[in-house]
Amino acid sequence: MKGRQKYKKCIIVSVALLICTTLQLNFDHIIANKLPQLGNPVSNTLSIKQEKKLGKQFYQIIRKKMPIFHDAIVNTYIQDIAAQITNANNNPLIDFHVVVVNDKTINAFAGPGGYMGVNTGLIIHTQTESQLAAAIAHEYVHISRRHIAHNIAQIKRM
Secondary structure, three states: OHHHHHHHHHHHHHHHHHHHHHHHHHHHHHHHHHOOOOOOHHHHHOOHHHHHHHHHHHHHHHHHHOOEOOOHHHHHHHHHHHHHHHHHHOOOOOOOEEEEEOOOOOOEEEOHHHEEEEEHHHHHHOOOHHHHHHHHHHHHHHHHOOHHHHHHHHHHHO
């Protein structure tokens, strides 16, 4: 009987995911094709050039204030994962830079202008490359969607 309940739950979850995916695709289609473009408040507040300059300053602070992990094999591995993610996105406006921080906490962080840090704790505690890639991709989304620039624009509007 327990096997049937697990199977039933699996079917319910699968159907729910299918419905959510379908709704999201329909919503994305409506947004892309029906709503007018109102402009991007971010580009009025912080240009990509300004964001890159801010990113370089952010990177300098990271290098001065955080313990950088200088293992060539680990750094190459993280760079390869990041390159696969960035190549899939094809965003020519963002130069993506990843630094490995020697910190045991399970964390990664995004900064302005394409800069990201990945803690050694995240690398050690992820069980698969896919889990690590998902965390890096999550931070990459923050960068490619210019979330920091959006936050700056929002603060300036307030």
